[in-house]
Amino acid sequence: MRKLIDKNFKIFVDFDGTITKTDVGEALFLVFGDADESRRIIERWINKEITSIESWQLLCNTVKEFDENEFDKFLTTIEIDNSFHDLVKYCKENKYDIYVLSDGLDYYIKKILKREGLSEIKVFSNHLEFSEKMELIPSFPYTDEECKRCANCKRNHILDNSDDDDFTIYIGDGYSDTCAAQFTDFIFAKSSLLKFCEINRISFFPFDSFSDVINRIESLGNKKRLKKRHQAELKRREVYLQG
8 A cells, every 4th residue: 555644644443342353341241240230230331320430340349259360261262353453554654653542441451462462552541450359440540530421531542642733533333432533533433333423423434344444544645635524623622722
């Protein structure tokens, strides 16, 4: 592919269900915690009855005796979309910054990225530690006090890691992506994020794999005049004025 040098894209990617084929954070509690209670907690979060922080705390409480070795074995069964490697390579070739933004837990994200030889990618996520009794203790270094809906405020990472000269891209699939995506110029969506964009009449590109994303970015880069998404510009400006 021809190297693009006249446009600078900043690319932000969700992890669970986007890079991975499985929602690892959800699977963690369905397999190692109380599955029925975990489903109820997740449903409450989807229905906006509890915040993401509350849901993580409740989910962690369903795990009584965590076996780290067994979980590491479980992680070996988790597949990623192999075309993500192609996207990372494409970004390196074109000097596009790429970030993983996840409302999941760094414990499994970093293990999977290391396994795939992708440890160099910058990750913003929630943090997980263990007590002496191997109880799960989540913490949230990137929460936003003004908006506690998300544990990890992806919107802030997008604003902090891009400027007016950049064209921002968000790639995601889930409920935790709906806020962040609205602040980017181009959205690649599937599953729940796709439905959200359709319902709210937000322009997006559907995708099945990262190969679709690469082809579309190539097409966008070849345009002589590329416009930013107006609603995203307004939303970004509103945040900047508040600050």
